[in-house]
Structure formats: structure tokens, C-alpha cells
Amino acid sequence: MGTLFMLFSPPPPPPAICTTKKSSLSPTPSISSPKPNKHQYSRIQSSKFGNFFDLNPEPQPESFNFDLPWLDPTSERSHFDVIIIGTGPAGLRLAEQVSRYGIKVCCVDPSPLSMWPNNYGVWVDEFERLELEDCLDKTWPMTSIYLDENNTKYLDRPYGRVSKKKLKTKLIEGCVSNGVKFHKAKVSKIEHKEFESSIMCDDGNELKASLIVDASGFGSTFIEYDKPRNHGYQIAHGILAEVEEHPFDLDKMVLMDWRDSHLGNEPYLRAKNSRFPTFLYAMPFDSNLIFLEETSLVSRPVLSYKEVKAKMVARLRHLGIRVKRVLEDEKCLIPMGGPLPRIPQSVMAIGGTSGVVHPSTGYMVARTMALAPVLADAIAECLGSTRMIRGKALYHRVWNGLWPIERRCVREFYSFGMETLLKLDLNGTRRFFDAFFDLEPYQWQGFLSSRLSLQELVVLSLSLFGRASNMSRLDIVTKCPVPLAKMVGNLALETI
Ligand SMILES: Cc1cc2nc3c(=O)[nH]c(=O)nc-3n(C[C@H](O)[C@H](O)[C@H](O)COP(=O)(O)OP(=O)(O)OC[C@H]3O[C@@H](n4cnc5c(N)ncnc54)[C@H](O)[C@@H]3O)c2cc1C
Numbered sequence: 470m471g472t473l474f475m476l477f478s479p480p481p482p483p484p485a486i487c488t489t490k491k492s493s494l495s496p497t498p499s500i501s502s503p504k505p506n507k508h509q510y511s512r513i514q515s516s517k518f519g520n521f522f523d524l525n526p527e528p529q530p531e532s533f534n535f536d537l538p539w540l541d542p543t544s545e546r547s548h549f550d551v552i553i554i555g556t557g558p559a560g561l562r563l564a565e566q567v568s569r570y571g572i573k574v575c576c577v578d579p580s581p582l583s584m585w586p587n588n589y590g591v592w593v594d595e596f597e598r599l600e601l602e603d604c605l606d607k608t609w610p611m612t613s614i615y616l617d618e619n620n621t622k623y624l625d626r627p628y629g630r631v632s633k634k635k636l637k638t639k640l641i642e643g644c645v646s647n648g649v650k651f652h653k654a655k656v657s658k659i660e661h662k663e664f665e666s667s668i669m670c671d672d673g674n675e676l677k678a679s680l681i682v683d684a685s686g687f688g689s690t691f692i693e694y695d696k697p698r699n700h701g702y703q704i705a706h707g708i709l710a711e712v713e714e715h716p717f718d719l720d721k722m723v724l725m726d727w728r729d730s731h732l733g734n735e736p737y738l739r740a741k742n743s744r745f746p747t748f749l750y751a752m753p754f755d756s757n758l759i760f761l762e763e764t765s766l767v768s769r770p771v772l773s774y775k776e777v778k779a780k781m782v783a784r785l786r787h788l789g790i791r792v793k794r795v796l797e798d799e800k801c802l803i804p805m806g807g808p809l810p811r812i813p814q815s816v817m818a819i820g821g822t823s824g825v826v827h828p829s830t831g832y833m834v835a836r837t838m839a840l841a842p843v844l845a846d847a848i849a850e851c852l853g854s855t856r857m858i859r860g861k862a863l864y865h866r867v868w869n870g871l872w873p874i875e876r877r878c879v880r881e882f883y884s885f886g887m888e889t890l891l892k893l894d895l896n897g898t899r900r901f902f903d904a905f906f907d908l909e910p911y912q913w914q915g916f917l918s919s920r921l922s923l924q925e926l927v928v929l930s931l932s933l934f935g936r937a938s939n940m941s942r943l944d945i946v947t948k949c950p951v952p953l954a955k956m957v958g959n960l961a962l963e964t965i
């Protein structure tokens with residue numbers, strides 16, 4: 470019933486997707502543990518054991534000290550080839566890539582020089598392939614997965630934390646050297662004529678372009694859908710914390726800790742966790758500095774944030790982690806899966822609003838970095854110096870450039886993965902990942918990094934079934950027929 474209701478109810482209002490606060494005590498720390506000065510010590514208090522909610526960081530916006538080429542709407546002709554709404558990772562990457570072709574680009578954002586709020590993790594090889602490895606500020610040679618108290622897997626695949634500062638600086642430098650203009654405003658409306666579109670900004674300015682690209686993130690209202698938006702949601706609460714100590718190895722990033730012994734004295738939470746499990750994601754920077762995030766991989770409807778936080782408190786207490794200072798905290802809510810935007814439509818999209826979030830994991834940064842050049846290529850084919858393709862032909866070309874049939878089919882498969890995960894309880898999830906990480910490395914790595922073709926995904930599914938325990942096979946056979954039928958139906962529709 471719940472699922473049916475979600476399918477036919479209107480999409481929820483755009484959620485406040487992420488709030489990240491930074492401590493007034495310290496800027497974003499680099500990798501070594503921050504050493505507070507004398508004045509700061511006077512403000513430090515230790516949390517009650519494990520409960521860090523009394524240590525609320527004060528918001529402190531960080532800004533880049535960059536001399537951006539601002540648009541002067543009074544003296545310049547405000548017509549561009551491309552206007553990009555939003556200067557998050559997606560918007561800036563596309564601006565940097567598309568401007569390489571000599572295409573005239575303007576980026577519009579209320580705060581183009583603010584530090585991005587989220588803490589991004591990626592697989593190191595993903596950034597190496599893109600020659601962005603210099604934008605990681607910390608890497609771990611291995612990752613660990615705690616399936617339960619007695620079963621831990623170690624993955625021989627390095628993981629990294631993105632240096633938001635380095636990545637944003639690199640992208641902005643590229644934009645500046647390619648002549649991208651910036652305008653500081655919020656876009657409130659988009660209008661279209663046959664071969665030209667215009668944006669209305671909250672400062673009263675109107676800017677025109679042949680193509681508008683929406684990179685304003687998950688909360689966007691500019692992109693249209695023609696199917697019910699039955700997303701799953703990843704919800705998480707994360708803190709970058711100075712702690713007295715923690716039990717994790719410094720050379721291993723903890724991708725997922727599914728242990729639940731911390732809920733032994735919490736029968737209500739334990740029962741809920743058995744059906745709607747959450748795990749801990751942890752990046753240990755040193756013995757006193759760690760990023761900790763209690764995460765619901767995917768749920769529908771979205772899990773209660775309060776519950777996620779309560780489980781995190783119990784977990785940290787059980788692990789003996791006493792938080793001394795919260796340097797940053799973040800609330801994460803990522804819509805996953807669901808239908809793609811209507812293809813084509815007059816506004817192009819990239820990033821959170823374009824459907825590129827991995828439907829089974831919620832990851833997106835590396836994929837957006839990889840797909841922005843593909844989209845830039847498609848735009849250049851239409852708007853490059855020798856071409857003059859505008860209007861409907863342009864929209865058709867760019868949407869199909871980002872989402873060719875093969876990529877749409879592959880996404881259907883990943884969405885099937887998400888639908889399967891939605892049906893698994895804690896033990897089912899553990900069994901699933903036990904078999905999943907026993908697959909050939911190219912299979913599980915390719916799946917997590919969206920690198921597999923449809924044929925490879927079919928082979929992966931068969932191998933997974935072959936390696937799964939009998940209980941896991943029973944899970945698949947009893948719980949997957951409906952999502953499987955849905956996927957086959959959608960694949961048929963895509964390919965007709
Ligand atoms: C807390 C959190 C943690 C995440 N962690 C990871 C991770 O570890 N790894 C990973 O791969 N993915 C992660 N994701 C998923 C995804 O990569 C991020 O959400 C990513 O920030 C999306 O990038 P974006 O550029 O599409 O949008 P955003 O980063 O949301 O940027 C959107 C930009 O658009 C601007 N904007 C919004 N509305 C307007 C408007 N009307 N006019 C003008 N500008 C506007 C905003 O000011 C903002 O600058 C995380 C998401 C969240 C919420």
C-alpha cells in the first residue's frame with residue numbers, strides 16, 4: 470500500500486537537501502588533527518559519552534578568495550551560448566568543459582564563491598581516470614566492510630576524500646582561463662522562444678542564451694518529469710569530529726559498518742533497524758579526527774532523521790567514541806532512482822537534477838565529473854563555431870548526448886538494484902553484500918562506478934545469484950520478481 474501510494478501521489482516538495490554547518494572554532498581542517506589555540510580551549514567541552522548533539526557547531530560560511538570575472542549586465546550584451554544555473558560540482562565542471570570549445574558561458578549562482586557544503590568521498594581510481602587525483606586531500610589504501618560482529622571484508626580498492634577547495638579552485642581556474650562569466654543571483658524563472666531562452670534573476674536582471682543548463686541540485690524546480698517520481702531516499706547524519714579516540718584502523722576507510730550490537734539495550738530501535746537498517750560510514754583521518762556518518766542506504770518513504778541520529782548516538786557510545794568537538798555536521802538527503810527527466814525538454818540538466826545519481830549507492834561526484842565532458846561535446850556539436858543548431862534539434866541532441874538509449878537501459882538496471890535493496894531487511898542486506906563483494910573486482914567495482922555495460926550487468930546478476938547463500942537466493946526469488954518485471958517493462962519501453 471505504501472508503495473502504491475508513493476507511486477500515484479504527487480512528488481514531495483523539494484526537500485531541504487543538505488544542511489552543513491561548520492564550527493566557529495575552526496575552519497575545515499586539513500588532514501592533521503586541529504590544534505586549538507588557548508582561546509579555543511576555553512570553549513571546548515566533551516560530549517556526554519557518545520552523545521554529541523549538545524556540541525552544536527556554529528555556522529561559519531567559508532568563501533574563496535578569487536577574482537571572478539563578473540558579468541556587468543549594464544554594459545555587456547547579456548546573450549550567451551550557454552547559461553548554467555548553479556556552481557556546485559556539476560555546474561562548474563560543465564562550465565569548465567564546454568568553455569574549452571570557445572563557447573560563451575555564464576554561470577549564475579547566489580553564492581559562486583562559497584565553499585561547497587557536502588563532504589565528498591570517491592574511489593581513487595575514478596578520480597585518477599579523470600586526472601583529478603590531485604583534488605583528493607586524503608586517501609586510504611583499503612576499505613573495510615563490517616557485515617556483522619564476526620564477518621569483516623577488506624577491499625583492496627583505495628578510497629579518497631575530495632578536497633572541495635582544490636577541486637573547486639581547479640574548476641574555477643579552468644573557467645576563468647576559458648572566459649566564463651559569473652553572475653551572482655538566484656534564478657527564479659526560465660522562459661523559452663523558438664531558438665532562445667531567458668532566465669529571470671532575483672536581482673531583476675534577465676539574461677539570454679541558446680541553451681540553459683540546470684545544475685541547481687536535487688531541489689531544482691526547473692526540470693520536468695512525465696512519470697511519477699517514486700524515488701528512494703538516502704538519508705544520513707554526518708559529523709567531522711575531534712574525538713578522544715576511535716577503534717578504526719587509520720589505513721582503512723570504513724565503507725559500511727552494519728554491526729548492530731550497539732542496539733542491544735534499545736529493543737525498539739533494534740527491531741526497527743532489523744527491518745530498515747542503517748550503517749556507519751567512517752573516514753579516520755588520524756587517531757583523534759574522524760568523519761562519522763550514520764546512513765540509511767536507501768528507504769522509501771524516507772527514514773526518520775531523528776531515528777538515524779538516535780542510532781548514531783547509540784553506536785558511538787558502544788564503540789567508545791567520545792566526541793570532543795564537532796567541526797562540521799551535515800544532513801544528507803539524496804533522492805535516488807525514480808524516472809529520468811522528460812527527454813528531451815527545453816532546459817538541459819547536469820548533476821543532481823539530471824538523474825545521474827547512482828540509483829543503488831547515491832554517489833554522483835565522480836560520475837558527473839566524467840559525464841560533463843560528454844555533454845560538453847554534444848553542446849559543442851550544436852553551438853561550436855562552425856555549427857548553428859538551435860531550438861528543438863539542440864535540445865534533442867544534448868539530452869540524447871547525456872542519456873543515449875544504452876545509458877538509460879543501464880540506469881534501469883541500477884534502479885532495479887535499488888528496488889531490490891529496498892526490499893531487504895538487515896540480514897538480507899548483509900547476505901547481499903557478502904555475495905556482492907565476493908564477485909570479481911571488475912564486477913563490483915564496475916557496478917559501484919557505473920562502468921558496466923548492460924551485458925556485463927546481466928552476467929554480474931547471474932554470478933551474484935550463483936555465489937549467493939541459499940537464504941539470499943530465497944530473498945531474490947521471493948522479493949525481486951516485481952522489480953524485475955518493472956525493469957523488463959521499462960527496458961522494453963526504452964528500446965521501442
Ligand atoms: C550531504 C551530502 C553528501 C554527499 N556525499 C557524496 C559523496 O560522498 N560522494 C558522491 O559521489 N556524492 C555525494 N553526494 C551526492 C551529490 O554528489 C551531491 O549532492 C552534489 O553536491 C551534487 O552536485 P550538484 O552540482 O548537482 O548540486 P549542488 O552541489 O547541490 O549545487 C547546486 C548549486 O546550485 C545553486 N542553486 C540552487 N538553486 C539555484 C537557483 N535557483 N539559481 C541559481 N543557483 C541555484 C546552489 O547555490 C548550489 O551552488 C552527497 C550529497 C549530499 C546532500
